[in-house]
Amino acid sequence: MPQTKFGFKNMLDGIAEPVLALRKNFQVVYCNQAYADLVELPVGELEGSNLFDAVPGLRDTPCHNTYLEVLATGEIKQITTSYGYRYFRERVYGTSWGLVSIFQDVTEDERIHRLQTRESGDFRALLEAVNDALLIHDAYTGEIILANDKASEMFVYRREQLLGMNITDLVSGQVPYTKxxxxxxxxxxxYSQVSPFEWEAKDKGGRTFWIKVKPSRISMGSDERILTVIQDVTEARQLKAALKESDERYRxxxxxxxxxxxxxxxxxxFLFVNRAAEKITGYWRDELLKMNIEQLVVHDYSQLLRSMIYRKKTRQKENTYELEISTKYQERVVLEISAWPVYKMGKPVAIQGIARDITQRKLTEAALAESEYSARIILDQFPDAVLAINHEGKVVIWNKAMEEMTGVKAEEMLGKGDYEYGIPFYGIKRPLMVDVVLNPEEVAKYYKIFQYENYNLISEFDVxxxxxxxxxxxxxAAPLRNNSGSMIGAVESLREITAQRKIQEQKEAALRGEVEQLTFILNSIGLPVGMCNTQGVIALANRAFEEKLGYDHGELLEKGVSSLLAEKQVSAPKEELARRLATGTEGEYVLVLKKKDGTELQMKVKTVPVEQNGAVTKTLILAQFAGEQVGENGLDGGEAQ
Known part of the structure; x- marks a missing residue:
């Protein structure tokens, strides 16, 4: 037994009845799961330990004495023992190294024997004490003579109803389970011993269920009867079917x-492999079961495999590693392996694992790495300074132009987070424009965004x-996306425009001077003059225009022309007039305007388009209010200057 092969032990493990093997010092050499369930201890705890230390209740029992006798004489002994409510006939065989005991469940036979011999002296009490349904009936007619409460409960008949019924009335009668x-x-x-069998039964309400039947002949005084022991095995059959289905499903x-x-x-x-192993390695399952895993491994990985097998012999949990193998057709395949040890009696006996073919993934990663390298080369040639951060806010790109702009080398900045990339620009840790893409509400307050659409934005700012x-x-700044379109970070491109900004500021200052001069001239003219843009918003109004309409200085700016028009107009509808004024359509109109205080004022206006670079950008409005005369260059005196 100590030299029993792994496969033979597997066969013993599958035996439903308990099996026990002991050395001469009562050390447990082997026990199957059925025996472990019987004494309510794990197999791993029993094997290797002294039986009577592990199960003290067996010491100094008939079982213990029988074991001692077999070890002393070498003879085969048989004894009936009880474990809880179950009875077993135990056959004990002597061996050169100890003994082997094989158990047979004789619970039903023992109960019948006790009924026949009436050991309790109280036949009725013993009948009711049994947990199974018991029926005693005539051997020839099948008429029920005696029934216990369990039978009444199982078939939903009162006991007096069962008496006189035929035992065949308790079965369904459906083919093939006929009466x-x-x-x-x-x-x-x-006439002979009948092995237990299963049958389809039917209770008083017509419910069908499965029973296990054990009939035997008994003597009751001078009469010979049949005692039938019945167990409801419906749940057991369902469980068995479920286990079979589960086993098939997992298979x-x-x-x-x-x-x-x-x-x-x-x-x-190899001890076992699944069908996927055939597809991955190119070998048939029967071929793999005759091979060693080292026969598959590429030479470069042999040392790694040996080290991983050594590690897995220890108490470590699952190990994951990559291994390159050569298939039957000399193709190289990269496997990602997760493996763990299998223990028996506290010692590792085998290694189980799952291997996934990641060859394509490795090729993709290599191509991606090459692509990323190429992208970095291109970015380093890019004239604008570029930086990118990932979702964690860490720098992943810092090109040559960015190095030149900031004076900070890429190796000093790559991988940095927590806004450290803001230090070269602001002297402190703070967000850059690239952070607006990932956290717009939190970061946008730092920048005036000129354009923002689909996370793409443009801005100008001082550093x-x-x-x-x-x-x-x-x-x-814009999102950084992977091949599937998911956002994985953000990228920012910067350009230093300090000189251009100074030129722009100089132009703006000159323009402001011209506007101020023009405003002074217009305010010196008594004729009301205004100007609106192509959206119809007033961009300029001289003092004469403001005073006629009752507004303070600057109040007309940013107002829409249409808001000054009364509903009823003389020359054309209000909407049409607003459109013409906004688009710079040249013409003369008689309008009714609303003053600030709500009163209306009629005036005659002439509109003149103002062009810039060949496009209309403004509309000049020259006005004459009721009772006023327009001068030589006014509405009645020629073209507006």
Missing amino acids: EEFAQLIKRAF NLFDNARDMIFAHDLEGN PKLKGKAQYLWGT
Whole structure:
């Protein structure tokens, strides 16, 4: 027994009846799961321990004495023992190294024997004490003579109703479980021993269920009867069917899994593999079961495999590693392997694992790495300074132009987060425009965004500490996306425009001077003059225009022309007049305007389009209010200047 092969132990494990093997010092060499369930201890706790230390209740019992006798004489002994409510006939065999005991469940036979011998002295009490349904009936007619409460409960008949019924009335009668066949099986017990069998039963309400039937012949005084012991096994059958279905389902999962599932012993010899192993390695399952895993491994990975097998012999949990193998057709395949040890009696005996073919993934990663390298080369040639951050806010791109702009090398900044990339620009940790893409509400307050659409934005801003001096930058920021379109970070492109900004500021200052001069001239003219843009918004109004309508200085600016028009107009509808004024359509009109205080004022206006670079950008409005005369260059005196 100590030299029993792994496969033979598997066979013993599958035996339903308890099996026990002991050395001469009562150390447990082997026990199957059925024996472990009987004494309510794990197999791993029993094997290797002294039986009577592990199960003290067996010490100094008839079982203990029988074991001692077999060890002393070497003879085969048989004894009936009880474990809880169950009875077992135990056959004990002597061996050169100890003994083997094989158990047979004789619970039903023992109960029948006790009924026949009436050991309790109280037949009725013993009948009711049994947990199964018991029926005593005539051997020839099948008429029920005696029934216990369990039978009444099982078939939903009162006991007095059962008495006088035929035992065949308690079966469904459905083919193949007919009443005639059932009666024949029961009658055989009168002449010979009948093994327990299962049948379809029916209770008083018509419910069908499954029973296990054990008939036997008994003597009651001078009469010979048949005692039938009945158990409801409906749930047991359902459980058995469910377990079978579950086993088939998991077998299908095992065989149809896309990953390779395997086990090998501590020397690397395969013990089992699934169908996926055939597809991945190119070898048939029968071929793999004759191979060692090292025969598959590419030479470069042999040392790694040996080290992983050594590690898995320890108490470590699951190990995951990559291994490159060569298939039957000399193709190289990269596997990602997760493996763990299998223990028996506290010691590792085998290694189980799952291997996934990641060859394509590795090729994709290599291509991506090459692509990323190429992208970095291109970005380093890009004239604008570029930086990118990932979702964690860490720098992943910092190109050559950015190095030149900030004076900070890429190796000093890559991988940095927590807004450290803001220090070269502002002297402190703070967000840049790239952070607006990832956290728009939190970061937008730092920048005036000129354009913002689908997370793409443009802005201009001052930076006070760029290479130790204040500079003006123009920048764009946008999401950084992977191949599937998911956002994985953000990228920012910057351009230093300090000189251009100074030129722009000079032009704006000159323009403001011209506007101020023009405003002074217009205010010196008594004729009301205004100007609106192409959206119809007033951009300029001289003092004469403001005073006639009752507004203070500057109040007319930003007002819409249409808001000054009364509903009823003389020359054309209000909407049409607003459109013409906004688009710079040249013409003369008589309008009714609303003053600030709500009163209306009629006036005559002439509109003149103002062009810039060949396009109309403004409309000049020259007005004459009721009772006033228009001068030589006014509405009646020629073209507006």
